[in-house]
Amino acid sequence: MTYTPATQDQLLAIRVNAGIEELARTEKFAAAEPDMVEAIVEGVGQFAAGEFAPLNRVGDLEGAKLENGVVRLPEGYAEAYEAYVEQGWNAIASPAEFGGQGLPFTLACNVLENLGTANMAFNLLPMLSVGAIEALEHHGSEDLQQKYLPKLVSGEWSGTMNLTEPQAGSDVGALRATAMPIGDGEHAGKYRIKGQKIYITWGEHELAKNIIHLVLARLPEAPEGSRGISLFVVPKYHVNSDGSLGPRNDVRCVSLEHKLGINASPTCVMSYGDNDECIGELVGAPNRGLAAMFTMMNNARINVGNQGVQIGERATQQALGYARDRVQSARAGSPDKSPVAIVEHPDVRRMLLRMKALTEGARALLYYTAGQVDRGVLGDEAARARGEVLTPLIKAWGTDIGTEVASLGIQVHGGMGFVEETGAAQHWRDSRIAPIYEGTNGIQAADLVTRKLGLDGGQALVSLTADIARDCADEPALAALAKDCAAVAAWMSDEASLDDRLAGSVPFTTMLAVAVAGWQLVRQLRAVEAGGAPSLAVTKPASVRFFLDRIVPEAAGLRTSAMAGAEALYAIDTEALLG
Template sequence: MTYSPATQDQLLAIRVNAGIEELAQSERFAAAEPDMVEAIVEGVGQFAAGEWAPLNRTGDLEGAKLENGVVRLPDGFAEAYKHYVEQGWNAIASPGEFGGQGLPFTLACNVLENLGTANMAFNLLPMLSVGAIEALEHHGSRELQEKYLPQLVSGAWSGTMNLTEPQAGSDVGALRTTAHPIEDGEHAGKWSIKGQKIYITWGEHELAENIIHLVLARTPNAPEGSRGISLFVVPKFHVKPDGSLGARNDLRCVSIEHKLGINASPTCVMSYGDNGECVGELVGAENRGLAAMFTMMNNARINVGNQGVQIGERATQQATDYAAERIQSARAGSGDKQPVAILEHPDVRRMILRMKALTEGMRALLYYTAGQTDRGTLGDEAAKAHGEICVPLIKAWGTDAGTEVASLGIQVHGGMGYVEETGAAQHWRDSRIAPIYEGTNGIQAADLVTRKLGLEGGEALIGFLEEIARDCAEEPTLFALAGDCAGVARWMREDASLDDKLAGSVPFCTMMAVLVAGWQLVKQRDAVAEGASPALATTKPVTVRFFLERIVPEAAGLKASAIAGAELLYSLESSALLA
């Protein structure tokens, strides 16, 4: 279950889809020169393959365990995390004034891609920390930034996000965790936090010296619903004025979930203020917590989409290796009746090529989204809008496609794929959470057809589609799909009810994602034809052709479903569905 970093395809996507050389022309990202980019991509790939990948199987088999209030990880995790911190991988895109390298978000995505391909469960630890850094950088006071960011940036401390409660899943506005102002004593001016949160990824562990929880809570007399939510930073250990660690805060891990996959990632039930002494500090303005948390969530959604790429790459490599080694049956129609590797059989070839095309398409979409996000940071408003449109695409389609690829990996292994010893099943089990957390894929699709469809009065998305259509005028399948997407978008804007839009949101989201991924793959293919990546000269034209001829037509076939409306969904009473 080892893997080889997809360095060449990653560099191609970073250069062509993210446009790293153009980003490096800005003062902010000037350090992202070609030599630096190659060193990062190659270096983190080697580190991930050498130190994190060997822990993937043991992490799955042994998992995280809660013992007397302490979460224990299998042997090797603490040392691997220590080396990750020492080598500076956590600091790639963080602000330089707090110890970061200030490089583009695109390169931070690459760090996470490599680490997650090596070990998806382990990679959730730095992934959440990246989001916490982003939230504090944009919404924290200078005092909070100086207090928490240097250690979060280095990775010495890790971060979490605390939204979900037992009675409030996706309906964040229903949360009951409270925050009351502390009037006097050593914590005067801070807040007393009380409540319980569930599904807190890496909410408790011993790998980092401190854990910085970002917790949503409701203050006294706050408005009902999501408008009355505030965000608080709640450290595991109090931080003294000199930056050293003080006493433990009044918070604890009550239990960890027993899950389908990502077993080495402790998914915690966290309790705050059991003794009435949990202390937090307000981030941003009171009642504006959800806006601050969404900064973290947007980042996390891109990185969850990244997990589709990660699991797709790992499953594809394992399936291809197995198919090349497994000898079974003669090639159909061949005069030679000697058994051949199953890689020679047409249906296995179809599956392997589909796995490769989907994985490369996800990667192209990921780095395009990251590059647009970086341009938005530099003040490019059009790029910012394109990045925002692409967030639900990479999160939803990326994770759906990653799960499909992992499932195909089991299929390629045949019966052996269903046997845990081969490890193929772990990829599917690990992948299956990604369409659920950080906002289910249905929520992502709803975001696309409501908020994103309405950006700039609807012109942002239509303009985006027109740009793609112009670029793809010589690609019949993509040009037709761009027209189909524009037609669905206009119908949703002009004729559809809200129920109709939501009923068609998932197929429309898939259509859009496949369109953008295909558009960006064509750019890769053309760049390779011009000599951009000689190592991919043989494979890239074939995987792109497969995507255009097999995957794009499937997406086009979703148009009827996208505009079918909601009437059929409600043609039965709820009681009839329960019969």
Template sequence: MTPYKPATQDQLLAIRVNAGIEELAKTERFTSAEADLVEAIVEGVGQFAAGEFAPLNRIGDLEGAKLENGVVRLPDGFKQAYDEYVAQGWNAIASPEEFGGQGLPFTLACNVLENLGSANMAFNLLPMLSVGAIEAIEHHGSDAQRAKYMPDLVSGKWSGTMNLTEPQAGSDVGALRSTATPIESGEHAGKYLIQGQKIYITWGEHELAENIIHLVLARLPDAPEGSRGISLFLVPKYHVKDDGSLGPKNDLRCVSLEHKLGINASPTCVMSYGDNGECIGELVGAENRGLMAMFTMMNNARINVGNQGVQIGERATQQAIAYAADRVQSARAGSPDKTPVAIIEHPDVRRMLLRMKALTEGARALLYYCAGQVDRGTIGDNAAKLRAEVLVPLVKAWGTDIGIEVAGMGVQVHGGMGFIEETGAAQHWRDSKIAPIYEGTNGIQAADLVTRKLGLEGGGVVQSLIADILAESADEPQLRALAQDCTSVASWMSEEASLDDRLAGSVPFCTMLSVAVAGWQLAKQAKAVAGGAAPALAKTKPVTARFFLDRIVPEAMGQRAAATGGAELLYSLSADAFAV
């Protein structure tokens, strides 16, 4: 497997141009995000990821996580790498300073995760979930809970999880059955007895962190049916004493680990709470408002999952380029010299490699544009906050679809050797396949876009986004045409289409809008590079941006027919007829 090389220059360009970090640094909240510090963080975490996380990627895939006598074991090296991650403070980048964080923009936290995940996607899921737990407790926990749990979560000394899914519920969170019974008296009065089973809990059990803070959705007695009756509870692996020290183990356990297609070093746990009737949890936020609190964590997680598409795309692209430059096979077609050349000289291999680069860079530009909008929303810019709401499903859905496409092309570039596990190309594809599924499938993301997000501010948020693309793409006719198609589809969905029609066209429309935004942001990068920004990218960026605008944008225009095709044809067969 080709060693990971951080994409530092392209990341810095995206952080400056798409996230607008220099503008953020002028605000009181983010005044410390000066250029020198930003460069030091991006370069530093890239070096750390390459040196500590990347060497464990292959061994983690081969050996995986193992459950032994109730304890999850990771291959040698994981504990030392995680300890070093905590010691260097990477977990604390964007967390509040009052709890030991650095208070820097979310944009820079995204960069930390991008580098760690490109180096080792499975390992990176551990800090990724902790970031979400920190945000949920920060926004919805009590003062006492923040004081008690936040400092060690922020440092990374403790890790966090989110527990939603149950065997019978799947994506229908409202169907969950886990219960929380109030404790009326005794040592734990005011807390709750938690009982139930959760599945697909990422890093639900491990020994790398000293404690694990589980955020668990459960129902109170007599709670309303469905999602309106769900509350959120904080359930620590080890009880935490008033002085912050750890007490005895809580009544919870990992029942088993899932045997997965990829991300084998990430323990995906079946967790059981309250087998002995003694699992203690604390209510986070208001009763029956747990889903709202969890969505604070979910929104963060969805952006970070979209980031995984960039991560796996970058890693797969690097490996494919290295292999193509090294693998010699056949003479160049039409060349009088019949000497075999490296396959990177063949046109179709060039097409695949350039497509891989363009898609990955486009997804990165979209990611950091979204992150910059999140940061502006944090400091009170409501328009940016609403725009980020629209961008989140684009980042998550299209970003992870890109990850799969790029990883698949990486296998194709390797030819037969890509199908052989020893090269490592297949691992990238196997690891990538989970990202469009968890944290809300990509179909759910697209449905969210055409139902809730399309109607924000009477449709004004989406219209404003498209208007900005049109205003800044006068010299890009293909991009303008795609943006205008997005306007037409959005209008049809809002004014004429039934709910079934909107949902039937939701994925194509999500792709159209994602490509339009990514193309717009890539065009901004190309203009910045032409103006002297990022001299190291002066040769590559104009080419990758042009490939995206000339080849990928027109493809997205072809999605209009599917986006407006309606649902009638989809239901022209009965359910039984599909099996005929």
């Protein structure tokens, strides 16, 4: 199936929810003028549709293959990645001093949205590189930045993040990889890295000329747990003083995971230091690696939430096309007994509108979050804090939405959705990883009700719900949901135990995400009604109304669950539960 970029809805979200015109009035983002924004959104959409989308199906069918230590991708991937680098899409939001364009993070999100909607598995390659750039920009020494950033920014080199080990999943503090200082010789001041990492996305491939691995490891006599973790940059090929590539480092891909989806994304088991000659360099201060890695992970979590929008858009487009062409049964109650396209049947229409409303709601939340991140970069501390509150919402709810919409897409196809030939099943298979990686959605919800609940003395979350209730007074159900969120937050802060908060964290995350997304959709609708996006004048009111009348009441019904406490979870002991 072909991919049509959702250019007009993206531009609406960028203008209304991210507030790009306000950002462009600042010195840092002055280049983000309307003509530039439109050129980027339209240009990357066309590129994604022309270069990445045609490879989506073959990537799923053929996947990545490991041959004699080398990862091979299907025909066409190398050429598409080369075109991506040549056109400069990797450099949109990167610092100008290293060859980037210095544009807002909001526009980098749009690049990834289009590329990921076209081909989610392929898009993970540039997405991980963006995170590596972030970590080195904020925590790397000047020497490391000069050495690695220019070619990471251009995309000539790619980046990875290496956290997980076989015995240490979400508990990063349990990792065992080591880093031993090298005292003298040509590698003086560097470290010998040794250990194994799993689930390393695009950990080995031949599309980029070098791969820059960011690896968490322990120094000798480091404290136990997460306080004793340091971050190291470990290149696939050593980099000479003149910037040219030297010999291969002692790092290799041991195997590829056989996965449910994203088959064209090589998920690698990486081994460092098999011959005790894996050389790395310290990023940031010793034993402060987790803080440095979280710089990379926070934006990565927003970009994973973006994947929910991506897969939702692709699945919705395919379901709409199928529902238009599939003719079956007469419309219920119609005097004309001729079969009609299934889009005419009420339940199919319900599913299609739900898919559209959820996807547009997640997109509105995505760009609102990105806009707050950009304001935080400009020094707006209130926006920075709000962006931190929003991050677990877009990651958790956004990816849950992607999975739900992809599942609905299969349902619209009926039996044809359950067979691989239509491609509808691929969207669901690809979507299912997003609620898991970059911190499971349960971890995102836990973050919301622990650290984010008390951010700025609780005001970051309180002010958010107050803004929604005030701005949406003319939408009683949405205003009531915002007040319900405030009530749950107050109960969690003042009365609930930690177990109670964690037991209600997932429903609370959904409530708050729906409230914010609904608010941002209302803002879009007002802009459309004022003539801001004529091409959406018919469809936007319908999708927003569906969201407000159907999705918002569902979220309001979660208040009881969010405040039910943990007692019922432990009403039987573990032995009885496990039977």
